[in-house]
Amino acid sequence: xxxxxxxxNNTICQYIRTDKFKTRVISVRFFSDFVKEEAAARHVMFSxxxxxxxxxxxRKAQSRHLEFLYDALWLxxxxxxxxxxxxxxxxxxxxxxxxxxxxxxxxALAFIKAAIFNPEFDAxxxxxxxxxxxxxxxxxxADKVRFANKRFVRQLMHNHPYRGSAxxxxxxxxxxxxxxxxxxxxxxxxxxRIFIGVVGDLDVEATHRDxxxxxxxxxxxxxxxxxxxxxxxxxxxxxxSQKSEQTRxxxxxxxxVYYRDxxxxxxEAMNNLLGEGSDSLLFKSIREEAGMxxxxxxxxxxxxxxxxxxxxxxxxxxxxxxxxxxxxxTTVQSGMFSDELLSLAKKTLIxxxxxxxxxxxxxxxxxLRSALFDIPFREDRLLERIEGIRTEDIARxxxxxxPILTFTIGGDVL
Amino acid sequence: MNAKAYPEIGERxxxxxxxxxxxxxxxHKKGFHRxxxxxxxxxxxxxxxxxxxAGLQHRIPQGLAHFLEHKIFEQADGDxxxxxxxxxxxxxxxxxxxxxxxxxxxxxxxPNNTARxxxxxxxxAFRAEGIEREKSVVAEEIRQYADNPYHRQYLEMLAALYHxxxxxxxxxxxxxxxxxxxxxxxxxxHAAYYKPEKSRLVIVGDVDADxxxxxxxxxxxxxxxxxxxGCVVPVADMLPGSGKPLKLKQxxxxxxxxxxxxxxxxxxxxxxxxxxxxxxxxxxLVFGKSGHYYESWLAKGWINDAYGIDIxxxxxxxxxxxxxxxxxxxxxxxxxxxxxxxxxxxxxxxADFRRLKKQSVGSFxxxxxxLEYLAYESARFxxxxxxxxxxxxxVRTIDFEEVLQCRHDxxxxxxxxxxxxxxxxxxxxxx
Numbered sequence: 001x002x003x004x005x006x007x008x009n010n011t012i013c014q015y016i017r018t019d020k021f022k023t024r025v026i027s028v029r030f031f032s033d034f035v036k037e038e039a040a041a042r043h044v045m046f047s048x049x050x051x052x053x054x055x056x057x058x059r060k061a062q063s064r065h066l067e068f069l070y071d072a073l074w075l076x077x078x079x080x081x082x083x084x085x086x087x088x089x090x091x092x093x094x095x096x097x098x099x100x101x102x103x104x105x106x107x108a109l110a111f112i113k114a115a116i117f118n119p120e121f122d123a124x125x126x127x128x129x130x131x132x133x134x135x136x137x138x139x140x141x142a143d144k145v146r147f148a149n150k151r152f153v154r155q156l157m158h159n160h161p162y163r164g165s166a167x168x169x170x171x172x173x174x175x176x177x178x179x180x181x182x183x184x185x186x187x188x189x190x191x192x193r194i195f196i197g198v199v200g201d202l203d204v205e206a207t208h209r210d211x212x213x214x215x216x217x218x219x220x221x222x223x224x225x226x227x228x229x230x231x232x233x234x235x236x237x238x239x240x241s242q243k244s245e246q247t248r249x250x251x252x253x254x255x256x257v258y259y260r261d262x263x264x265x266x267x268e269a270m271n272n273l274l275g276e277g278s279d280s281l282l283f284k285s286i287r288e289e290a291g292m293x294x295x296x297x298x299x300x301x302x303x304x305x306x307x308x309x310x311x312x313x314x315x316x317x318x319x320x321x322x323x324x325x326x327x328x329x330t331t332v333q334s335g336m337f338s339d340e341l342l343s344l345a346k347k348t349l350i351x352x353x354x355x356x357x358x359x360x361x362x363x364x365x366x367x368l369r370s371a372l373f374d375i376p377f378r379e380d381r382l383l384e385r386i387e388g389i390r391t392e393d394i395a396r397x398x399x400x401x402x403p404i405l406t407f408t409i410g411g412d413v414l
Numbered sequence: 415m416n417a418k419a420y421p422e423i424g425e426r427x428x429x430x431x432x433x434x435x436x437x438x439x440x441x442h443k444k445g446f447h448r449x450x451x452x453x454x455x456x457x458x459x460x461x462x463x464x465x466x467x468a469g470l471q472h473r474i475p476q477g478l479a480h481f482l483e484h485k486i487f488e489q490a491d492g493d494x495x496x497x498x499x500x501x502x503x504x505x506x507x508x509x510x511x512x513x514x515x516x517x518x519x520x521x522x523x524x525p526n527n528t529a530r531x532x533x534x535x536x537x538x539a540f541r542a543e544g545i546e547r548e549k550s551v552v553a554e555e556i557r558q559y560a561d562n563p564y565h566r567q568y569l570e571m572l573a574a575l576y577h578x579x580x581x582x583x584x585x586x587x588x589x590x591x592x593x594x595x596x597x598x599x600x601x602x603x604h605a606a607y608y609k610p611e612k613s614r615l616v617i618v619g620d621v622d623a624d625x626x627x628x629x630x631x632x633x634x635x636x637x638x639x640x641x642x643x644g645c646v647v648p649v650a651d652m653l654p655g656s657g658k659p660l661k662l663k664q665x666x667x668x669x670x671x672x673x674x675x676x677x678x679x680x681x682x683x684x685x686x687x688x689x690x691x692x693x694x695x696x697x698x699l700v701f702g703k704s705g706h707y708y709e710s711w712l713a714k715g716w717i718n719d720a721y722g723i724d725i726x727x728x729x730x731x732x733x734x735x736x737x738x739x740x741x742x743x744x745x746x747x748x749x750x751x752x753x754x755x756x757x758x759x760x761x762x763x764x765a766d767f768r769r770l771k772k773q774s775v776g777s778f779x780x781x782x783x784x785l786e787y788l789a790y791e792s793a794r795f796x797x798x799x800x801x802x803x804x805x806x807x808x809v810r811t812i813d814f815e816e817v818l819q820c821r822h823d824x825x826x827x828x829x830x831x832x833x834x835x836x837x838x839x840x841x842x843x844x845x
Contacts, residue, residue, distance in 0.1 A: 070776025
């Protein structure tokens with residue numbers, strides 16, 4: 001497996017050659033600064049771009065065309081990455097050798113070209129995409145676990161400068177005009193940092209020629225930092241009433257350790273040990289010993305420096321579960337956990353890294369990360385560092401965790 | 415060991431019987447870092463009876479298959495997960511209507527982990543204290559699903575479609591049924607259904623098959639066969655009913671509409687697969703995103719992009735469910751009913767059928783990159799007497815006429831409708 005990178009018109013083109021997949025994945029990523037007031041416009045524009053174009057002027061025509069391309073998977077997302085708003089297009093197609101025509105890759109590129117350079121933006125499509133997005137946002141109320149997560153994030157990030165959804169708000173969506181959409185489209189093509197990636201059994205040189213011909217994009221430089229180091233407020237305890245069977249509990253901690261900081265890997269290992277997976281301290285304490293939760297886990301977000309624990313519990317058990325979370329953290333901070341537990345946490349982390357090479361999508365992400373942060377594509381060195389993590393390292397980073405929010409929602413109205 | 419190569423799709427499959435008892439399939443995937451292994455046993459939520467050694471039939475409480483799955487991981491020295499993790503594997507399990515599947519994904523020590531998985535599954539160590547504690551965990555799991563209205567909508571649709579058949583019961587059971595589970599019951603049901611001869615082990619990865627087989631033969635211990643048995647699950651009959659839509663009040667923000675169709679499954683594995691495939695094509699041609707109605711309904715605002723079709727086809731039940739959010743549920747329901755009434759008049763083009771067949775080729779080849787898909791579906795198809803890699807050959811023999819015949823399987827006689835609406839809506843005037 002090898003990664004080759006080219007820079008053409010300031011657009012980064014990355015190719016990962018591997019013969020283990022039967023598919024090829026083509027990704028195009030557009031990076032801009034995240035601006036809350038423009039999020040809705042950028043998101044909706046991107047949805048419209050994916051909906052129809054001069055090659056496929058209706059949704060039905062596009063569905064049929066993708067079926068014709070041997071069930072090509074046409075994926076898109078509009079998301080936040082640190083301080084950036086990232087629009088990602090992906091097209092997954094089977095390798096030409098499994099087709100009769102042997103032209104599938106070129107046909108796929110022609111389709112992406114039409115989508116990017118000749119989208120069909122019209123008023124009817126704008127109203128339709130606005131309706132879909134508003135329906136989606138409203139529907140998140142229905143699934144109470146998902147809704148609880150949404151409310152938790154809103155409380156957690158209430159004064160963070162990069163708070164807000166990559167989709168914008170209902171009010172912003174309502175106010176969108178076709179002029180807003182066209183402006184966002186021009187900005188995306190003219191003022192964004194652009195990355196193109198292809199993963200599969202490639203002739204890299206030939207693929208690069210095809211990409212340059214089909215997607216002559218001009219990227220911009222971007223000196224802005226991806227990561228914003230926020231000083232979170234002192235500890236708050238909040239509860240929201242909600243009609244639900246369960247109470248969703250979130251305990252959040254600021255670590256001030258971010259992606260690629262010296263202690264970043266140690267923080268990942270600490271998180272595994274504390275609450276990630278069935279071998280972790282909190283799983284053992286809260287689910288296996290106390291039987292108080294089915295769903296209990298911790299997570300570390302390296303772009304915000306936050307560690308949080310979430311659980312679905314009965315309202316009556318909230319204070320005991322909070323006590324057990326605090327006790328678990330104290331155990332980690334004092335280093336009073338077994339060598340076995342540390343070993344398991346490290347092995348889980350190492351195994352996760354190794355397994356990530358078996359997904360074309362993950363490989364594309366790794367390539368992107370290597371370009372964004374100027375780091376090696378292969379993570380062998382990281383694995384050595386994880387092996388070397390000691391008990392005192394875990395205890396040291398755990399002591400950096402400062403509680404900032406305990407949030408509960410639901411379970412109190414039936 | 416039997417080996418079969420599929421050069422057209424670059425796959426190689428090996429099969430053998432471990433200790434002349436457990437059927438094993440190895441799907442070789444060169445270059446992958448991880449190996450994915452599943453061991454499936456034929457105990458699912460539909461299995462509600464077993465026969466004891468005296469030949470007497472006993473009832474299995476709702477949710478027991480799922481509960482048993484939870485308890486398998488508790489061994490004499492505690493939870494077994496850490497031994498898998500120590501050998502660079504992540505272990506898990508799930509229970510569905512027809513089987514329980516134990517699985518792991520490993521980057522090393524595949525023979526050790528596979529032997530451990532097999533021994534864990536066939537040698538349980540149930541303890542009364544652990545059983546009681548697990549009941550509160552499962553109770554929380556039940557509550558979590560109860561907070562998902564789509565889960566309830568799905569269960570209500572199954573209840574509307576089927577007569578007295580356990581398909582309509584929640585896989586997790588109810589709080590009451592879970593409380594009734596005890597150690598003796600777990601042992602008896604385990605003995606009745608967890609038999610190597612009726613199970614399937616599937617290994618997908620870059621493995622040395624001969625070395626793996628040798629290692630497993632040395633390390634795996636199967637229990638002796640016991641004279642207790644599972645019971646055959648009857649085929650689901652459709653519930654006779656008025657056909658009027660069922661109204662469901664839920665804590666949701668917008669109405670959801672579901673249409674379900676129940677079918678009587680075909681009698682053999684290959685005929686079931688052919689029928690499922692033909693139905694899937696027919697639904698796509700008429701109701702799918704590239705089909706006859708979708709774009710029109712979308713443009714009129716009667717559906718949104720949450721619209722979807724799900725088809726399940728198993729030996730004892732088969733159904734198709736179409737669901738959507740809709741701000742105009744009345745209009746959508748009327749339009750859909752009209753579509754069903756006029757199915758015989760829609761002109762379907764063979765060119766569209768050929769395009770969807772091409773789609774099937776692509777979809778199948780794409781799925782071969784997923785170790786999980788290969789493992790799960792390989793076991794499912796093997797239960798039907800089909801090797802998953804032979805599917806493309808079967809698909810190629812399905813013709814347009816076979817798909818057109820499906821219009822006779824779809825009508826109001828085997829259809830149910832559910833409207834879920836927000837609690838504050840006035841639905842007195844809805845159908």
